[in-house]
Amino acid sequence: xxxxxxxxxxxxxxxxxxxxxxxxxxxxxxxxxxxxxxxxxxxxxxxxxxxxxxxxxxxxxxxxxxxxxxxxxxxxxxxxxxxxxxxxxxxxxxxxxxxxxxxxxxxxxxxxxxxxxxxxxxxxxxxxxxxxxxxxxxxxxxxxxxxxxxxxxxxxxxxxxxxxxxxxxxxxxxxxxxxxxxxxxxxxxxxxxxxxxxxxxxxxxxxxxxxxxxxxxxxxxxxxxxxxxxxxxxxxxxxxxxxxxxxxxxxxxxxxxxxxxxxxxxxxxxxxxxxxxxxxxxxxxxxxxxxxxxxxxxxxxxxxxxxxxxxxxxxxxxxxxxxxxxxxxxxxxxxxxxxxxxxxxxxxxxxxxxxxxxxxxxxxxxxxxxxxxxxxxxxxxxxxxxxxxxxxxxxxxxxxxxxxxxxxxxxxxxxxxxxxxxxxxxxxxxxxxxxxxxxxxxxxxxxxxxxxxxxxxxxxxxxxxxxxxxxxxxxxxxxxxxxxxxxxxxxxxxxxxxxxxxx
Ligand SMILES: NC(=O)c1ccc[n+]([C@@H]2O[C@H](COP(=O)([O-])OP(=O)(O)OC[C@H]3O[C@@H](n4cnc5c(N)ncnc54)[C@H](O)[C@@H]3O)[C@@H](O)[C@H]2O)c1
Numbered sequence: 349x350x351x352x353x354x355x356x357x358x359x360x361x362x363x364x365x366x367x368x369x370x371x372x373x374x375x376x377x378x379x380x381x382x383x384x385x386x387x388x389x390x391x392x393x394x395x396x397x398x399x400x401x402x403x404x405x406x407x408x409x410x411x412x413x414x415x416x417x418x419x420x421x422x423x424x425x426x427x428x429x430x431x432x433x434x435x436x437x438x439x440x441x442x443x444x445x446x447x448x449x450x451x452x453x454x455x456x457x458x459x460x461x462x463x464x465x466x467x468x469x470x471x472x473x474x475x476x477x478x479x480x481x482x483x484x485x486x487x488x489x490x491x492x493x494x495x496x497x498x499x500x501x502x503x504x505x506x507x508x509x510x511x512x513x514x515x516x517x518x519x520x521x522x523x524x525x526x527x528x529x530x531x532x533x534x535x536x537x538x539x540x541x542x543x544x545x546x547x548x549x550x551x552x553x554x555x556x557x558x559x560x561x562x563x564x565x566x567x568x569x570x571x572x573x574x575x576x577x578x579x580x581x582x583x584x585x586x587x588x589x590x591x592x593x594x595x596x597x598x599x600x601x602x603x604x605x606x607x608x609x610x611x612x613x614x615x616x617x618x619x620x621x622x623x624x625x626x627x628x629x630x631x632x633x634x635x636x637x638x639x640x641x642x643x644x645x646x647x648x649x650x651x652x653x654x655x656x657x658x659x660x661x662x663x664x665x666x667x668x669x670x671x672x673x674x675x676x677x678x679x680x681x682x683x684x685x686x687x688x689x690x691x692x693x694x695x696x697x698x699x700x701x702x703x704x705x706x707x708x709x710x711x712x713x714x715x716x717x718x719x720x721x722x723x724x725x726x727x728x729x730x731x732x733x734x735x736x737x738x739x740x741x742x743x744x745x746x747x748x749x750x751x752x753x754x755x756x757x758x759x760x761x762x763x764x765x766x767x768x769x770x771x772x773x774x775x776x777x778x779x780x781x782x783x784x785x786x787x788x789x790x791x792x793x794x795x796x797x798x799x800x801x802x803x804x805x806x807x808x809x810x811x812x813x814x815x816x817x818x819x820x821x822x823x824x825x826x827x828x829x830x831x832x833x834x835x836x837x838x839x840x841x842x843x844x845x846x847x848x849x850x851x
Pocket of ligand 1: 359441
């Protein structure tokens with residue numbers, strides 16, 4: 349049973365504060381919604397009324413519970429009214445000085461045992477607590493967006509946080525029906541430390557013309573089962589917020605992947621902030637389904653990763669205007685509408701030479717995504733070159749879509765869409781474990797609960813095979829020269845053991 353009865357949410361007029369207040373009130377806590385702006389508080393109250401009205405409508409909440417919950421929410425713009433609360437959760441602007449000043453002022457107002465929690469995404473809990481006068485009673489309590497729907501809370505101690513306070517705050521999150529995970533006081537805790545560089549990689553892929561935002565989302569959802577594609581998530585978070593996250597991370601981590609990509613600044617300058625401005629990365633325009641599929645003849649080399657022996661897709665082979673080359677085969681034939689070459693970790697240019705495909709080439713690459721040794725997914729990346737004949741591309745899409753596959757189109761770049769984006773994230777996640785920043789289970793749980801992934805990065809990369817991850821990462825590092833692809837220690841170890849026949 350939590351000894352905390354009365355909760356204050358500072359910044360309750362904002363996106364996160366509004367949701368956190370709903371969580372507290374819904375769980376039965378008397379909740380003061382404090383903000384410097386009365387108009388913002390009025391907006392939050394409206395959104396709480398709307399949220400709980402929907403819950404009643406959908407039968408998830410009784411009408412009396414809704415009324416009682418709303419009655420527990422009390423708006424306040426006077427700091428002096430917060431004196432007798434047990435827990436303050438601040439979700440004001442992401443600004444160190446503003447947060448420090450708020451806690452210092454509250455220290456003079458609140459009773460001595462009130463706990464101060466910060467919902468910061470990037471700042472240090474120790475620094476926020478520094479000089480406030482009760483450093484032992486300050487903790488990090490990072491909710492996920494939208495707070496009223498997402499259960500995960502990343503809980504971090506500052507250097508001076510007492511065990512008793514950490515336990516009390518942890519107990520409160522459980523009493524509020526949330527799922528806490530312990531994280532370290534480092535920039536981005538677990539979630540944003542993995543997400544901010546990953547989202548920047550997505551933006552750089554768009555900037556480099558690898559694929560459209562729509563195809564990137566389709567590829568990631570189809571291959572990895574994420575509930576939401578990264579571009580949809582960026583549009584929801586706000587592209588201006590992503591700029592601020594990058595600006596906070598880069599100076600601390602000096603990780604080039606954390607630095608704000610130039611395209612992001614241009615999007616923000618153009619007013620394309622995502623959902624909040626009505627325009628962001630996604631256009632909402634989807635490609636038409638491909639037309640009637642031509643027949644395809646099969647040319648086999650060795651084993652195929654996309655269509656292993658016995659795969660029912662191969663039964664569809666019949667003489668036609670398309671040639672499908674699998675298992676390392678490549679047979680040019682300008683008389684065909686399309687030559688489709690199965691790719692592994694190599695680029696299409698490896699088979700055709702870099703200049704082929706610049707003028708009306710009929711050759712395309714393809715790969716059906718597989719997480720290492722997992723079964724192949726239903727997602728096919730089709731690789732075009734700059735001058736690929738549109739009729740060849742159309743034929744490629746038709747062949748695969750007629751068989752029920754989802755297709756995306758990408759440029760002939762190392763890692764195509766999916767491996768290009770996920771391999772650095774897996775390396776980051778593995779390094780997290782090496783540095784003792786999280787347990788594998790907590791790291792995976794954080795990603796599943798906070799981001800709606802069907803499995804965590806550690807589980808996925810391990811299941812697919814660390815030696816396989818090593819092979820893909822090493823190839824991508826060789827082709828791009830980028831440090832993010834340098835395989836993490838566990839992958840190097842797995843590759844060495846495999847080479848020596850130990851695994
Ligand atoms: N938006 C997200 O996805 C997200 C997710 C997790 C954590 N966070 C963190 O939550 C915090 C708030 O983010 P947000 O996106 O909800 O911001 P926001 O701009 O939507 O809301 C901030 C609110 O704080 C109020 N405010 C600012 N200074 C204040 C002060 N001194 N006293 C009282 N009220 C004050 C503002 O009036 C505003 O209503 C930040 O620390 C952010 O890093 C954000």
